[in-house]
Amino acid sequence: MTRRRHLLGVIAVAALVGTTGVACGGSDDGASADGSVTLEFAQWWAPELPAGSFDKLMTEFTAQNPNIKVKLLSGPYASTKQQLVSGAASKTLPDVVGLDGAWVNDFAKQGAIADLSALMKDANYDESQLASQIQIQGKTYMIPIVNFVYPMFVNNDLLAKAGVTKPPSTRTEFLDAAKKITATGGNVKGWALPLDTAVPNGIQNDVMSWLWASGGTMLTKDGKPDLTNAQVKSTIEYVKSLNDASVIAPGSLTMKEQDKVEKFTTGQVGMVIDSLAHINLIKKNNPSLNFTVLPIPAEDGYTGKRGIPYASWGIGVADSSKHKAEAFKLVEFLMSKEKNAELSTLANGFPGNKTAVPDFSNSDPLFKTAFDIYQAGYPANEFVGLPKAEDLMRSFDEQLQLTLTGKQSVDDTLSKAQEDWASVL
Amino acid sequence: MNSAKLDHAPPPAVAAPETRAAPRGRARRLWARGTAPYAFLSPTMILIFVLMIIPIAMVVSYSFKDNVIVQQNSVFVGFANYTKVLTDPDFLAALKNTFVFITVSTVAHLILGLGFALMLNTPLLGNVTKAIFRIIYILPWLFTVAVIAVIWRLMLDPSGVVNYLLTTLGGSSVDWLSDPGKALWALTFINIWAGFPFFMISILAGLQGIPGDLYEAASVDGASPIRQFWNVTIPQLRPVLISMAVLDLIWTSQQFALIWMTTGGGPLNVTEMLSTYTYKQAFSSYEFATASAAAVIVLLLTMVLAVFYVRLQKER
Incomplete structure (x- = not known):
């Protein structure tokens, strides 16, 4: 009797678990009975755009392609990343995915995102209109839709109060201006350097940007780390000199990007390297702040084009998608001259389509200034497309922190970071 | 169970003359009752x-x-991931930091919780006063971790309220969360602040359950209030205190959000805990195998505490 009960119990549980398995594992290929296809599109963009504007774009897409519907899966950046990491692991990525350049290499190596070069070829797409493509081993995996550049933000009032009449254009002028701003007292500092290791993008935006602004590089031509070269050393020595001169806002070792923006907004810091996307936020939080944007200062005597760091809203297609052709139609739609310009205008970014021109007529004049800086230089972000990009930034960050706290020389920092990176790249 | 046994045992003398359908019906009933x-x-x-x-x-x-999740064909590597994790200086630092963090937090939670509970249980204060204080004291526990992190980041900012008070009183400004020598202690303090009210309420409930005649008897025997505290209050609260302490050790060892939103494990890894280490391994380094090994080690460590807790509950 007991044995039979056990047997029955096992059968019942097995049946129920089996039922659950079927329920959980039931697949939906997105195709409906009427032949229309529903694409899932995961991104963090919709919450960052004016309410409803991205849904409106999707409605327009469906109007142009009545057989393709789009289901938006929108969330904040961090949760979108985690969702995509999990989806990539389980091969259940949504059909179309918003991508950051720092994730592409890892997703491509996992085989989670599709080769867009092949999709572009199949669709006879004209690649020449794209401002950039993120490629791994010659194949495109991400197309930047909107680019956000990171120029130098300068508080005009603080500069004037400090007696700086000429906006800093070289490293020497910047150090001098930072010292003068700091000398005005009242807890005001010349510059802010966020080095929080939870999100270590300060290395990309606030440290390596100095290198790229002077035409430098942290990689060899074949993509290997080259952190011990003279230009990188000069950059780190310069950052250290700013730290030694006490012109950096205190608390930088755990400072986050939002703290940097907050300190600039409240006038506690005179100069920061920041995303153009924050212009509206700064003006909303402190309408009276008198500030402008400048190219990031370069090494004294440098006359070449200046690299300007950027971050992108990139787009990719899941390799597991059963509707890659339809998914690429959505990519084409968002990259079209008209829609790309519209999206860039909404996002206060610069278009990924070379022929698209954002409408600055209703935007802050600073966007036009930044666009001119962008066009005079070139977008530079060597972390885009690198494997484990965030991890590379973090290991560099940890070494830099040792230098800034006097525990390690610049040479040791660079050689140890080089060693760390060499194991990845 | 007894009634089931009775139902299952019909008299054989009655069942025998029934038609052939009867055994089938009985089997169905048995099956239904069994499932x-x-x-x-x-x-x-x-x-x-x-x-x-x-x-x-x-x-x-x-x-x-090896290379789970990120590669299609992962292979069995035995204990290699465990060896890698257990010999990683960052993991060992995280283990040490976690030990300090959870031990100091739990001891402070107990002491503060007991102190505030005794205050709220005192007959020297009126009921209305005690109710007001109870609401004020429990506030930190009502805030979500995100709010707590933001509040304390602002307060401990180099230009924040705490440093303002310090400098106004003649002291010097301190980088609470970014000074490698102070960050772990500042973080532990925030965790203590956020968690002591739960101890306070639990211990208060324990205090209110101590029979008054024990104190009366102690008074008759001439015991001073301090003697009463050590010989009546503490022994009576002992089961509550030990249970709370074990649970707190488990909960605090799993703390992630507060650390991530305040220091992120920095500066210079001085606030790196097992939770942040595991997260970075998984979602930054994409080393899901070593992250899993670290998670299993944390699970085993937590299970030791859990077994201790369960045994304690059984003894009670």
Whole structure:
């Protein structure tokens, strides 16, 4: 009797678990009975755009392609990343995915995102209109839709109060201006350097940007780390000199990007390297702040084009998608001259389509200034497309922190970071 | 159970002359009765299986493989991931930091919780006063971790309220969360602040359950208030205090959000905990195998505490 009960119990549980398995594992290929296809599109963009504007774009897409519907899966950046990491692991990525350049290499190596070069070829797409493509081993995996550049933000009032009449254009002028701003007292500092290791993008935006602004590089031509070269050393020595001169806002070792923006907004810091996307936020939080944007200062005597760091809203297609052709139609739609310009205008970014021109007529004049800086230089972000990009930034960050706290020389920092990176790249 | 036994045993003399359909009906009833308990248990069993057994088994299996998740064909590597994790200086630093963090937090939670509970239990204060203080004291526990992190980041900012008060009183400004010598202590303080009210309320409930005649008897025997505290209050509260302490050690060892939102494990890894280490391994380094090994080690350490807690409950 007991044995039979056990047997029955096992059968019942097995049946129920089996039922659950079927329920959980039931697949939906997105195709409906009427032949229309529903694409899932995961991104963090919709919450960052004016309410409803991205849904409106999707409605327009469906109007142009009545057989393709789009289901938006929108969330904040961090949760979108985690969702995509999990989806990539389980091969259940949504059909179309918003991508950051720092994730592409890892997703491509996992085989989670599709080769867009092949999709572009199949669709006879004209690649020449794209401002950039993120490629791994010659194949495109991400197309930047909107680019956000990171120029130098300068508080005009603080500069004037400090007696700086000429906006800093070289490293020497910047150090001098930072010292003068700091000398005005009242807890005001010349510059802010966020080095929080939870999100270590300060290395990309606030440290390596100095290198790229002077035409430098942290990689060899074949993509290997080259952190011990003279230009990188000069950059780190310069950052250290700013730290030694006490012109950096205190608390930088755990400072986050939002703290940097907050300190600039409240006038506690005179100069920061920041995303153009924050212009509206700064003006909303402190309408009276008198500030402008400048190219990031370069090494004294440098006359070449200046690299300007950027971050992108990139787009990719899941390799597991059963509707890659339809998914690429959505990519084409968002990259079209008209829609790309519209999206860039909404996002206060610069278009990924070379022929698209954002409408600055209703935007802050600073966007036009930044666009001119962008066009005079070139977008530079060597972390885009690198494997484990965030991890590379973090290991560099940890070494830099040792230098800034006097525990390690610049040479040791660079050689140890080089060693760390060499194991990845 | 007794009634079931009775139902299952009909007199054979009556059953024998019935038609051939009877045994089938009885078998159906037996089957129904046999499966009924499992049917009732099935929702819980399914939930436990899907939400606990499967994920835990997957993480344990990942910890014995190489390049899990990120590569299609991962291979069995035995204890290699465990060796890698246990010899990683960052993991050992995280282990040490976690030990300091949870031990100091738990001891402080106990002392503060007991102190405030005694204050709220005193007959020297009126009921209205005690109710007001109870509401004020419990506030930190009502805030979500995100709010707590933001509040304390602002207060401990180099230009924040705490430094303003310090400098106004003649002291010097301190980088609470970014000074490698102070960050772990500042973070532990925030965790103590956020968690002591739960101890306070639990201990207060324990205090209110101590019979008054024990204190009366102690008074008759001439025991001073301090003697009464050590010989009546503490022994009576002992089960509550030990249970709370063990639970707090488990909960604090799992703290992630507060650390991530305040220091992120920095500066210079001085606030790196097992939770942040594991997260970075998984979601930054994409080393899911070593992250799984670290998670299994944390699970084993937590299970030691859990077993201790369960044994304690059984003794009670």
